[in-house]
Amino acid sequence: MPSYVTDANLNSYQLAFCGAVAGVMSRFVVAPLDVVKIRMQLQNHRTGFGFGSTPHAPIKYTGVLHSLKTIFKEEGIRGWYKGNVPAEYLYLSYSAIEFWTYKELETLIDGMDPEQKVPRVTKTFVSGMVAGSVATTLTYPFDLLRTRFAVQGDTKHYTGIYQAMKSIYTSEGMPGFYPGIRPALVQIMPYMGLLFATTHDMLSGALSGIFSKTAVYPIDVVRKRLQVQGPYLTNYVIQSTKYQSDSWWQCMKLSLYKGLIPSLIKVAPANAVTFLVFEETKKILVAL
Structure with a gap:
């Protein structure tokens, strides 16, 4: 019983290729918004959901357009x-692993349920949830590097991927590549489950992405704050704020939805582009 995401004519590796192409195109489209979101998430002030704010430090990035202009200037x-x-x-790598895992899980679950007694939406939710968790775990070091590069100021602590990985390993060991992995998995399971379960075309991909992202966004804030702890802390974005790796509450108490607007602006085109490019690439492979 192939779903919208998978196809009976394509194997897991072909779907992984489709996912990789879609992932690269999606990232290119939303890169600036991702940088804005990360920097807003790491600012050290409280937000008031449009009813003002109680600053604990100067607010450098106050909105999407303002942030884009400030960064460009x-x-x-x-x-x-x-x-x-x-x-x-x-x-x-994330998209490739995710779609490969999703296909394998879908095939496994269908094999265990030959009479199709389990509702399709349940299968897609579980498959998406597990696929997202596997992809997140295997690609998390890249997520960590993405965050740390995005918040660097004039002082370049990290100058390249190899140098950054060597620096993190030397100063923090292997655990240094996985700060925030627990909230990341807690966030990704419902997010990807809902996304796969509710996606049927480009529009639903965008709408389901907005709904899912809003539901789990506070955990994303926690993840980003945990990712920038360690020897690399002092920069003009995070104001040298430290967070204990086992204290989610300490990370959450400044603001749960900081950077939500650029995140929502980003998630719609990101998911729309991902599923559009994925589907078009899939059609090309099927035709070939």
Whole structure:
């Protein structure tokens, strides 16, 4: 019983290729908004859901357009694409692993339910949830690098992917590549489950992405704040704020929805492009 995402004429590796192409294209489209979202998430002030704010530090990024203009003025167009190389690796490998795992799980579950007694939406939700968790775990170091590159100021602690990985391993060991992995998995399971269960075309991909992202967004804020702890802390974005890896509450108490607007603006085109490119690439492979 192939779903909208998979296809009976394509195997898991072909679908992984489709996912990789879709991931790369999606990342290129939303890169500037991703940088804005990350920097807004890491600012050290409270937000008031449009009813004002109680600042604990100067607010540098106050809105999407203002943030884009500020980054462009201070860092040029390259500032919009900081962290783009590890992010492209992340989106490529994440999408490939996710769609490969989804296909394998769908086949496995259908084999265990030959009479199709389990509702289709349940199968797609479970498959999407597990596929997202596997992809997140395997590609998390790229997510970490994407975040740390995106928040670098004038002082470049990390100058390249290899240098960054070597620096993190030397100063933090293997655990240094996985700060925030627990909230990341808690976030991704319902998010990807809902996304796969409700996606049937480009429009529903965009709408389901907005709904899912809003539901789990506070955990994304926690993940980003945990990712920038460690020896690399002092920069003009996070104001040297430290968060204990086992204290989610400490990370959440400043603001649960900081950076939500650029995140929502980003998630609609990101998911729309992902599923559009995925579907078109799939059609090409089927035709070939």
